[in-house]
Amino acid sequence: MARLIVMGGGVAGHTTATFAKKWLGNDHEVVVVTPNANWNWIPSNIWVGVGQMKKEDVVFPLAPVYKKAGIDYRQAKAVSIHPEGKEGSDKQFITIEYTGQGKEGQTEELEYDYLVNATGPKLNFDATPGLGDGNGQIGANTVSVCTADHAVHANSELRRIFEKAKTEKQKILVGTGHGMCTCQGAAFEYIFNIEHEARKAGVRDNLEFKWISNEAFLGDFGMGGLHMKVGGYVVSSKLFAESLYAERGVDWILGAHVNKVEEGKVHYEQLDGTMGEEEFDFAMLIPPFAGVGLKAYAKDGSDITDTIFAANGFMKVDADYTPKPYEEWKASDWPRKYQNPTYSNMFAAGIAFAPPHLISKPAKSPNGTPINPTPPRTGMPSGIIGKAVAHSVCDMIKNGENAHIHEISMAEMGAACVASAGKGVFDGTAAAMTVYPVVPDFEKYPGTGRDTDYTFGEIGLAGHWIKHILHYLFIYKAKLKPGWTLIPE
């Protein structure tokens, strides 16, 4: 009997574990190690953050689902990887520290035959002074919608602002809290959902909205923007994003690295080197992501973290990490197998794998500060990669080390993305987009880097319906209810 350990229970980890268990059956063991008691459909946190959903609508307990699936669930955080075993034993293992199940604080060694790192990101609030509390958590100056609990708090603060806005002007600031953030889409959704709710609450006229982002242009989204066919034209996402911001009266600051947050004020540096300040009454700033801080040790106890992980803490896989200028970046730099090059029984899925480089064009201020979005690896790509990794591990378990490794590159994979701009069955809107491929391939598609027959976007009520249906569909799938495998990632 082989044992697969999946570290992480988010979109990528949950997908890997559940498919692996389904395909392996009871002949082999699947263990999930995650510090969380609940699974969270993160895209709907936006609606929790504006009071349109409750926390209970976007989370469910993992334990009963894993019990039903026959998956060994450990509510614990992974601390270190020992891919060569330890003195006196060749058996590979990880160390974990429990965060629940009545064993809080206890540590344990878990042996494995195959290991999948799907730990997702560490929300690195402390990368920006004042954004974090100095202990790795969000500070008191801003709110966040990165977790369901954060979103609940964000909504309570927002309601306070709406109450004040009945009698006085208030300023809302939403965007990225550092020059190296990703996930601009979540901030995009949040600012337009707040604006939508403000109109419904009758306080829009007393609210000033401002967007602050590390993107060089609106509509970059960490993907270098996209081009789509509309009305007989092929146009940049920049035009559509600017149009939406102008239509909804949301002003913007771009190419901004927020370098300090105080109560009611952010300080930032822009790509042209200028420094600025922006005051606010309510701010939601996305933190930068980093690896979760896993350590790795060789058999003799020496630290091999740098061998397995990139400097940002994400796991090295079969990507081309050779530093090269933007002009020499290729689609083929991106990984296909998500397999660690040093230890072939180790994989990374979702945000946990180290991308070879940015997707957006890199940029620095004259002061040398890098200000550019980092590549998104969330949502549909996370699920697809998680499933491909599950395939590979199952084949290796069943057919041996030389089994076929499943391949899927983000440069050959599309993504469907629905960004809410306001919730409502008849007055809601969302930007429904597909992009193909996620990572542009300028050798295959020399013009825009993408196939414009399969890259499109439009704003409307239909997009909202789709996002709302996806909410129920993916929670249904994640609960492993009948037919769950028929729902694509």
Added chain:
Amino acid sequence: MKEEEVNFGKSDKFNLTMIPGKFARFLRTCVIWQFIRFLIINVKMIIVVGKSH
């Protein structure tokens, strides 16, 4: 002043963009039109999802 023209005057940035007019805004929440778009968008997304698996 037409509703779509109000924001053009609010900032130079807004002035250099395109803002949808009354008919385009109506279509965005017109249930019949959006149901048709819902079907079309779903087909397009299924094609992209299919190409990605």
